[in-house]
Amino acid sequence: MEWLAALGGGAFVLVSLVVGVRLLLLARRTRQLPEFVMGGALLLMGGIGYPATAIARGGEALDPALRGAIAGFALACQAIGIAGLGTFTARVFRADQRIATLGAWTLGLLALATVVTDGVFSGFQGAVQNVGLPMRGNEALAGVVLGWCTVESFLYHSKLKRRVTLGLASPVVANRIRLWGIGSLFAMLLNWISQVAAWNGIDVATSALGASLIGVLGPIAAGSVWLAFFPPASYLRRIERAAESTHG
């Protein structure tokens, strides 16, 4: 079963790395906040934080202080990623609502607080063992921000579908927003399953059921994000043809 988890987790890491770097390069060119925070979040959460967590938790032969440092670094990546995803969602979908910006900042600050708390009270051994309130809090905050991404993407996609019929929006962009929603949804499901398991003393990454779930849900999340930001030309043609045949 471990190979299935490695496959699912590996796909997620690879896609997060590639898409994250690509968006950061785009941000360097455009100087725009959305691509910077989304690229940074993907890179830090999925591309760096996730494998660093796996190394810290699985590296039993490593020095405990080193494992703690790696786990603390991974937790910090996750916290900055939470702040980034929250900022992206607030800035893109709720640009004119101050409460959304406030919500994003609150999520980010609470996530950073979980890092500081775990570091101060356990020297990041809580993060190594995946136990303790700061760990559960950090994971819960990631679940909240992924849920927010999912809801906003699907809500906006439902509006955009109507605009596509009037020729006011591109079917490719509408599909991209839906794929981002699907990617967020499956990442959120993985997060929630991991949380429920952790509350029951099970480490999803090392249990047989958890490995199967990561093996199935991980590639769906990764594939959706890949298709959203690196769609093959044949896929784009299919979306455009489908829109033409539906709306004329």
Added chain:
Amino acid sequence: MAESAPFDWLCTELESRTDLSLLQARGTVRLALKASGLDAATVRAEELAVVLERVLPNELATRGVDDSEGLTTSLASQIRAMSFAGEGAEAPDRVFERLGG
């Protein structure tokens, strides 16, 4: 939340060129925008022009407005020629268009 300048302009025009009150005009345009997946706070002039051509003729006709086709065609060309200050925040679809580019 405040409505966009093109929305306010269109509602005022409908009030002055039809028998609709300003409240009725605003309600009618809001319904048309909702059916089109748009909203009054962020709608841009170009989007309103398309709504005028594709959705509002029927909405106005059902409210007893004479020659709704002629009126909406005229308003659509007028609104396209106008410039409105402060188009507001970048729409999410524009951001996602850039992210895929």
